[in-house]
């Protein structure tokens with residue numbers, strides 16, 4: 001389906017950010033490992049999070065979901081999921097479990113599957129089969145888990161043989177923080193607990209902070225120097241001291257938990273008004289959030305808009321004139337598509353650094369953003385760990401006005417913002433259900449009407 005901007009009028013107003021995908025994954029999986037019944041209020045019901053729900057059901061959790069629209073329902077007596085966890089995991093699926101497009105479910109559940117009584121095979125869609133897994137599989141071995149890549153390419157499909165007894169292990173932190181979240185979540189309920197050393201450059205650290213946040217809410221005590229270490233290591237001198245985590249064997253305690261709003265998804269709503277000019281209030285964004293993508297507030301402010309942060313909402317005011325900035329996305333890789341579009345619609349240069357790991361997502365997001373923005377006449381330079389946008393969109397110099405999402409939800413939503421200033425279309429644009437099913441409804445609330453159209457195939461005889 002082709003996604004494009006249909007109409008823009010009465011721009012602005014108030015909109016609620018959707019619940020956090022990352023927090024929903026964590027709460028579902030940890031509640032499924034807890035003794036007792038937990039209630040998750042205002043969870044994100046999206047393709048990816050429902051994969052975590054269905055996979056946890058396969059391992060024995062009893063999960064009752066309720067379909068409600070986060071834009072219309074406030075967290076109230078009936079908008080929650082009820083999760084009865086289990087401490088005795090058994091994979092009831094005789095076939096490989098298809099995790100489609102969800103890297104978070106794949107990584108975290110690979111360690112959890114090591115706790116079960118029987119073998120598991122995880123597979124996924126074409127994109128998921130490109131996601132690196134070898135470092136996690138290596139780190140699991142000293143903990144008693146024999147897991148391997150069936151095609152021996154370090155990627156899914158993955159077969160996991162149980163035996164997770166826990167103990168001491170280490171892993172490099174430069175590819176994915178999901179490996180670390182996975183080891184910590186599962187290691188907690190293993191016989192010996194876990195002592196984990198994360199070596200070298202530790203990217204996307206904020207997601208591990210979110211993991212520890214949810215583990216704390218479910219009663220777990222953790223010793224770590226994550227919060228006391230210097231933010232980024234000295235990459236120039238290649239000096240990065242390790243980060244340590246020590247968790248004694250413990251049991252998760254069922255609890256009720258409210259899922260906060262998603263800053264990654266909010267970046268499209270905030271970015272739209274920053275580009276167009278106007279004023280919006282985005283609710284459900286928490287001032288003290290641990291999400292790394294809260295960085296979008298600093299980015300948009302540095303580019304020239306006004307940002308006011310309240311306890312649980314953000315007010316943005318913009319005149320639509322943005323200028324380029326330099327930004328390190330080391331801790332917020334999912335903002336790369338949004339920031340590349342903001343940079344392409346700004347005056348001056350925008351430089352993104354520190355985000356080589358954005359190459360290991362649904363797509364190689366550095367390469368694809370460069371490829372697609374170049375089509376629109378952007379003067380853009382690809383670097384190993386980011387990109388430089390030297391000159392913005394200039395359709396006169398461009399070769400096409402049809403962009404391609406490459407089936408990546410974040411590319412589709414970020415590229416849709418270009419349609420606020422230029423007449424462009426996005427092929428395979430209907431992929432936002434992975435993380436933001438109500439994306440079009442939320443954009444309509446702030447005056448931006450998006451449309452989805454069948455691709456018209458012209459037959460040439």
Ligand SMILES: O=C(O)C1=C[C@@H](OP(=O)(O)O)[C@@H](O)[C@H](O)C1
Pocket residue numbers: 021022023025104175176177178181203204207333334357361
């Ligand atoms: O743990 C998580 O919820 C996530 C971690 C990040 O991945 P990396 O840690 O691989 O950067 C991020 O890109 C992904 O969207 C969600």
Ligand SMILES: C=C(OP(=O)(O)O)C(=O)O
Pocket residue numbers: 048101102103104105334361362410435
């Ligand atoms: C990469 C992402 O998620 P996952 O790792 O769960 O596929 C994302 O949401 O951008």
